[in-house]
Amino acid sequence: MTVHDDTHQKILDAAKRRFMHYGYSKTTMAELAVDCDMSPGNLYRYFAGKLDIAESICREASTQTAEDLGRVLTTPGRTAAQRLHDFLFMDLRETFHKLEEDPKIVEMAQIVTAERPEFHNEGLKREREVLSRIVELGNLSGEFNVPDPDFAAEMIQAATLKFSYPQLFTRLPLHKLERELEGVYQILVAGLRAGCACVDPEKKQAVIA
Amino acid sequence: MTVHDDTHQKILDAAKRRFMHYGYSKTTMAELAVDCDMSPGNLYRYFAGKLDIAESICREASTQTAEDLGRVLTTPGRTAAQRLHDFLFMDLRETFHKLEEDPKIVEMAQIVTAERPEFHNEGLKREREVLSRIVELGNLSGEFNVPDPDFAAEMIQAATLKFSYPQLFTRLPLHKLERELEGVYQILVAGLRAGCACVDPEKKQAVIA
DNA sequence: CGAGTAAATAATCAACGAATCGTTCAATCG
DNA sequence: CGATTGAACGATTCGTTGATTATTTACTCG
Numbered sequence: 001m002t003v004h005d006d007t008h009q010k011i012l013d014a015a016k017r018r019f020m021h022y023g024y025s026k027t028t029m030a031e032l033a034v035d036c037d038m039s040p041g042n043l044y045r046y047f048a049g050k051l052d053i054a055e056s057i058c059r060e061a062s063t064q065t066a067e068d069l070g071r072v073l074t075t076p077g078r079t080a081a082q083r084l085h086d087f088l089f090m091d092l093r094e095t096f097h098k099l100e101e102d103p104k105i106v107e108m109a110q111i112v113t114a115e116r117p118e119f120h121n122e123g124l125k126r127e128r129e130v131l132s133r134i135v136e137l138g139n140l141s142g143e144f145n146v147p148d149p150d151f152a153a154e155m156i157q158a159a160t161l162k163f164s165y166p167q168l169f170t171r172l173p174l175h176k177l178e179r180e181l182e183g184v185y186q187i188l189v190a191g192l193r194a195g196c197a198c199v200d201p202e203k204k205q206a207v208i209a
Numbered sequence: 210m211t212v213h214d215d216t217h218q219k220i221l222d223a224a225k226r227r228f229m230h231y232g233y234s235k236t237t238m239a240e241l242a243v244d245c246d247m248s249p250g251n252l253y254r255y256f257a258g259k260l261d262i263a264e265s266i267c268r269e270a271s272t273q274t275a276e277d278l279g280r281v282l283t284t285p286g287r288t289a290a291q292r293l294h295d296f297l298f299m300d301l302r303e304t305f306h307k308l309e310e311d312p313k314i315v316e317m318a319q320i321v322t323a324e325r326p327e328f329h330n331e332g333l334k335r336e337r338e339v340l341s342r343i344v345e346l347g348n349l350s351g352e353f354n355v356p357d358p359d360f361a362a363e364m365i366q367a368a369t370l371k372f373s374y375p376q377l378f379t380r381l382p383l384h385k386l387e388r389e390l391e392g393v394y395q396i397l398v399a400g401l402r403a404g405c406a407c408v409d410p411e412k413k414q415a416v417i418a
Numbered sequence: 419c420g421a422g423t424a425a426a427t428a429a430t431c432a433a434c435g436a437a438t439c440g441t442t443c444a445a446t447c448g
Numbered sequence: 449c450g451a452t453t454g455a456a457c458g459a460t461t462c463g464t465t466g467a468t469t470a471t472t473t474a475c476t477c478g
Contacts, residue, residue: 028468028469030468030470040469040470040471041471041472044470049471050469050470
């Protein structure tokens with residue numbers, strides 16, 4: 001059990017180092033095998049393929065940032081609007097800097113999301129759950145008045161897509177993105193405060209006022 | 210004057226046909242020349258290069274849709290919110306269908322926007338002006354209460370980026386995009402109604418209430 | 419049987435010459 | 449002399465070939 005998991009982790013560590021430094025496509029399974037003192041073939045006892053190693057690394061990073069973002073739920077003395085602000089800007093800044101300081105991640109992320117669309121949705125869902133809880137918090141405190149927090153979370157994600165994968169959609173510098181995000185945030189928050197009638201039209205559960 | 214313009218148009222028509230049918234990269238200047246009964250070299254008396262022909266075609270389409278979108282400003286008996294709804298959904302549906310029925314346009318648009326970023330901004334600006342006027346209309350009718358309509362228009366564009374080039378950012382079918390756009394629209398409109406304090410932080414002209 | 423290996427296979431990549439293409443320009447035409 | 453041509457040029461693309469690479473499989477060892 002644990003010995004198997006150790007080898008598993010050893011491979012991930014070696015891969016992380018190589019992928020960061022040389023990029024996904026420039027590192028070979030043979031190199032990974034050398035790093036782990038084993039034959040290339042044996043790697044396949046631990047991972048179904050090269051792409052699965054990358055996916056595993058990406059998933060770890062993704063759950064990590066989701067966890068970081070989840071912490072905006074519990075920092076004391078903040079309004080729901082402030083928590084939303086924290087969430088959006090932390091997300092923007094963190095991914096912006098991550099992609100800036102080691103651009104090799106971009107390659108890996110692009111390949112994984114292109115090859116495995118479900119994986120990407122999984123990450124979005126993790127973050128959406130935090131957003132949903134922020135909205136719920138706002139409802140409870142009387143700050144917001146949103147009938148369907150899950151749907152609202154989905155809409156917030158749609159409206160802030162541009163800021164989720166900064167250098168993928170635009171080539172704007174961080175301060176310009178921050179300026180735009182600030183503006184979008186303000187409209188969104190005003191909408192949530194006003195208790196927009198936003199209900200998922202597919203959930204036909206009549207929300208009658 | 211007019212003879213020159215005629216030739217100009219003849220080239221554009223031939224290019225439009227070829228680009229639509231075979232795609233930008235699959236059509237050669239030599240083919241265009243044959244279509245126009247002239248030598249390849251002579252094309253350069255009318256256009257600086259192949260890319261400029263494509264840009265010209267794209268600009269025509271872009272101004273055309275901007276004009277169509279501008280018409281939501283004048284259709285009688287609509288609130289500003291309804292006009293915004295018209296604008297966003299017309300934009301989504303029109304570009305979605307356009308890209309669906311001849312996908313060759315996608316290639317051309319991608320190449321032009323990649324090679325000439327300014328061109329893309331030009332198109333965005335054209336549409337933003339309409340958005341800005343919609344917001345102004347809402348302010349005048351007392352429906353909205355937005356201090357800086359130009360900035361608000363920019364933010365609406367940022368928040369609806371996902372719906373501007375549908376099949377470029379996602380692979381969602383039209384009805385899913387429409388569902389999301391409806392939700393985003395509702396939040397945005399609620400925000401505009403509430404008179405979100407959204408002011409461009411760079412314009413330090415104190416907007417004092 | 420679990421862990422590992424090494425060789426075989428099939429898919430992908432890289433290199434490189436050939437062909438094509440966009441663009442230019444000296445020469446020609448009307 | 450302006451309009452047009454088509455050959456020429458450099459850049460890009462293309463197709464082929466040979467080498468890498470990911471993955472599988474048959475086998476060994478404890």
